[in-house]
Amino acid sequence: MSEEGIEVPRALASGPSAFIPAKEILIEGLNQDVLIESFLSLGRVDHLTMVMALHPSYLSCFLRIQQALFELDGPLPRDWRHYVSVMAAARHHCSYMVQQHSKAFLEAGGEESWLGGIKHAPVKLRSLHTLNKLLAHRPWLITQQHIQELVCAGAEPRWSLAELIHAVILMAHTHSLCSFVWGCGLNPEPDHIGGYAFHPPSPSHIPRSPYSPAHEDGRQELVDGAVEVEVLMKRMVELQQQQEEEECTQEEMVTRFERERSESIPTAVVRGAPPELVLCLVEEPEFRYEDFAPRGEQSPPIMRAQDYSWEDHGFSLVQRLLPDMGQFLDEEFQVVSNLTYNRMAMHEDVDTYTLRKALWNYIHCLYGIRYDDYDYGSVNVLLERSLKVFVKTMACHPEQTTASTYHAFWRHFRHSEKVHANLIVMGARLQAALLYTLRSITAYIK
Numbered sequence: 001m002s003e004e005g006i007e008v009p010r011a012l013a014s015g016p017s018a019f020i021p022a023k024e025i026l027i028e029g030l031n032q033d034v035l036i037e038s039f040l041s042l043g044r045v046d047h048l049t050m051v052m053a054l055h056p057s058y059l060s061c062f063l064r065i066q067q068a069l070f071e072l073d074g075p076l077p078r079d080w081r082h083y084v085s086v087m088a089a090a091r092h093h094c095s096y097m098v099q100q101h102s103k104a105f106l107e108a109g110g111e112e113s114w115l116g117g118i119k120h121a122p123v124k125l126r127s128l129h130t131l132n133k134l135l136a137h138r139p140w141l142i143t144q145q146h147i148q149e150l151v152c153a154g155a156e157p158r159w160s161l162a163e164l165i166h167a168v169i170l171m172a173h174t175h176s177l178c179s180f181v182w183g184c185g186l187n188p189e190p191d192h193i194g195g196y197a198f199h200p201p202s203p204s205h206i207p208r209s210p211y212s213p214a215h216e217d218g219r220q221e222l223v224d225g226a227v228e229v230e231v232l233m234k235r236m237v238e239l240q241q242q243q244e245e246e247e248c249t250q251e252e253m254v255t256r257f258e259r260e261r262s263e264s265i266p267t268a269v270v271r272g273a274p275p276e277l278v279l280c281l282v283e284e285p286e287f288r289y290e291d292f293a294p295r296g297e298q299s300p301p302i303m304r305a306q307d308y309s310w311e312d313h314g315f316s317l318v319q320r321l322l323p324d325m326g327q328f329l330d331e332e333f334q335v336v337s338n339l340t341y342n343r344m345a346m347h348e349d350v351d352t353y354t355l356r357k358a359l360w361n362y363i364h365c366l367y368g369i370r371y372d373d374y375d376y377g378s379v380n381v382l383l384e385r386s387l388k389v390f391v392k393t394m395a396c397h398p399e400q401t402t403a404s405t406y407h408a409f410w411r412h413f414r415h416s417e418k419v420h421a422n423l424i425v426m427g428a429r430l431q432a433a434l435l436y437t438l439r440s441i442t443a444y445i446k
């Protein structure tokens, strides 16, 4: 075609992820029936799906939830559902998700002008702005007042509770997926803006072959890495033993929680402005996650997991307002929490429960959720600083994740294990945001 004067676009990316070598994804992930399932439902296998395929049991549950949110019958029209996700993805400057949902929005018959700026969308959709902003960055600030403004009889235009819960789940689901997209360094799809070029890239623009862990490093690093993993495993065993032996006071437990919550973990990397196609869809772009101040200085209140939990409260509320959706979410939380291959880097037959639990609880801690019966001292013992930097960046400022934050932690673990950690961050973050909103809805209904 180029001979005929038609320019042929060429894909720029060298695989699904800028962080994970393509061959690892292809070898470990692609030989799965679930990809056939995904191809049949989406008509293609996108980068997100390819990376998730490293964990097939999660992927199949994810595909079910996507289908329930975007395709099955529900209170919101299909084009609206994708637009809500576009608005949500824009909060995290995630042009990957913005473009995926923009395309689906148009395919569902959506009005093209809405994509040119949020001001072109109907007032009813725009009225989600505050909730979208709080859900993405500071869900602990959501109150029953926010719910009331959208659903009470005088509200104009008015959201029904079923519509609202659908929108809330769409937003929270998309925010947490943005964490995954950034955290795995997903490359743009070949048809995305930024994903192709009309001229072959000059050598300086060819993405450098992604850093490969252990194997290419010096021997000494390999040895150090092996020691690191062993130290971590030893700590896991010791912690389990200690917990059986000693009980510390409630006060000490609270202090340990506060220490984790307010520890200074630098996550703010200054990035270039997001592309215009994203920027025009965000209002108040400067509103972000804010670190909790050390104890005493006006830190926002803690949510005690005992007072409002997914199992005892959230699940049944969602089931009541949007039948089946509670079930799908519950399945997702269970799959993520129980996922294990009993493996730690080069070691097999390891019980990794304490480590996975520490990750989950650390993310909830960053979102102000405290479990009375959990000793946050474990978080400090098990999560090395570079891992905390990665997790906190991904959970709270996903758009600031860089290749070096990704490569710095767990240097001797497999990429699929790092992706597993990403799944935990994504699940925990989703649950935290939902819990705050559901609690406000419960308060409103009462």
Ligand SMILES: CC(C)C[C@H](N)C(=O)O
Residues within 6 Å of the ligand: 339, 340, 341, 342, 343, 344, 345, 352, 355, 356, 417, 420, 421
């Ligand atoms: C997140 C990882 C440390 C999980 C570990 N590879 C497991 O199989 O449980």
